Amino acid sequence: MPLCRLVSEEGRHKPIPLPHQQTLTLGRGPETKIKDQKCSRNQVELKADCNRGFISVKQLGSNPTNVDSAVVGKGNQVPLKPGQKLYMVNQLYPYFVEFTEDISLISSEERNKPMKRQHQKDSQEQESPASKLSTSCCTQQTSNGALVLGKATAHKAEPAGHWSQGLKVSMQDPKMQVYSDEKVVVIKDKYPKAQYHWLVLPWVSISSLKALRSEHCELLKHMQKVGDRMIQQCPDAQKLHFRLGYHAIPSMSHIHLHVISQDFDSPALKNKKHWNSFTTDYFIDSQDVIAMLEQDGRVSVKEGTAELLKQPLRCHICCKEQATIPKLKEHLKSHLSSCLKGETV
Structure with a gap:
C-alpha cells in the first residue's frame, strides 16, 4: 500500500x-x-x-x-x-x-509502474493544445476584432469536484461560453453581482494570483483586451461604467478576470462580503496586476486584505455609508436613475 x-x-x-x-x-x-x-x-x-x-x-x-x-x-x-x-x-x-510506495513490499516490476505512468503523463502533457480541443458553438473573434457567433474550440471538461473547482467545469460548458479563442474563454458569472458580469478565464491552468509570473504578462494583457471588447459591444456601454479586475483572495480556483458593470443592480448581491469584494482594494484592477508582474515578476497581496470584506457598507459613488444591503440597493437606485437620464455611472 x-x-x-x-x-x-x-x-x-x-x-x-x-x-x-x-x-x-x-x-x-x-x-x-x-x-x-x-x-x-x-x-x-x-x-x-x-x-x-x-x-x-x-x-x-x-x-x-x-x-x-x-x-x-x-x-x-x-x-x-x-x-x-x-x-x-x-x-x-x-x-x-x-x-x-513501500519499497519493501513490492516487486521490481511494480516499482517501475509509477515511472511508466509518469512517462505516459509527460507524453500527454507534451501534446499540442489542438489535440485537446473539441468543437462547440460560441462567440469567435473575426479579423476586424469583432465578436461574432460561430464555431469555437473548447477543452475537454475535467471531472467535477469540490465547489471551488466550479469555474473549471463552467468554462468547458458550451452553454456557458459567450466567447472563446485559442487563449481564453469568456463566460457569464453564474451569480452576477451587476447587470453585466462576465469572467475571462485562460485555458492554461493557473490557480491564483500568487501563481502568476512575468511570463504571464502577455496572457493577462490578452485577457484584458478581450474584456475591453466585451464592454465595447455591450448595449449599455455608453451609460454604464465598467471595471476589469481580480479578487485579491478569490474563493474559486483558476484565475479569472471579472468584467463587471458598476450599477451593482442584481439580486445575487446579497451581503457585505459580496459588496466589499468589488468596491474596496480587495478588487485589484487588471492594469495594476499587469504592472506588478512587469515590475516585480509576481503579484503581491497586502497583509490584512481579507479584513477589507468586513468594512462598513459604503456607496462606491458618493461614499455614503449604509446600514444594510437593502438600504444600500435603494440608495443605488438614485445613481442608476441619473445614469438612465444620460449621466455616466
Missing part, C-alpha cells in the same frame, strides 16, 4: 506521516513549529486514503484554511490531492501531500 506524508513546502519540519484511514489533528504547536496565534492548536483534521491517493482536509479553526486558493470553511471537508497546496491558515504555511 502507498505511504502518505504531509510535507512542509518551507521545510519547517520533517514530513508528517499520515497513516491510512486514521485521523490526525494539526495546528499551532511543536509538530508543525507554527507559533502564529491566528492558527488554532486544532486547526485542521486530516485523514489519508492511501489507496485512492488523496487526503481529506477538515477545517476546525475559526480562521481560514485553504486548499490552493479556495477557502475550506469551518466545519467543511475537502480533498487535497498531489499537486495541490494546503495553506494551514490565512494562506500561510504551505504544505503538499506526498504518496510513496
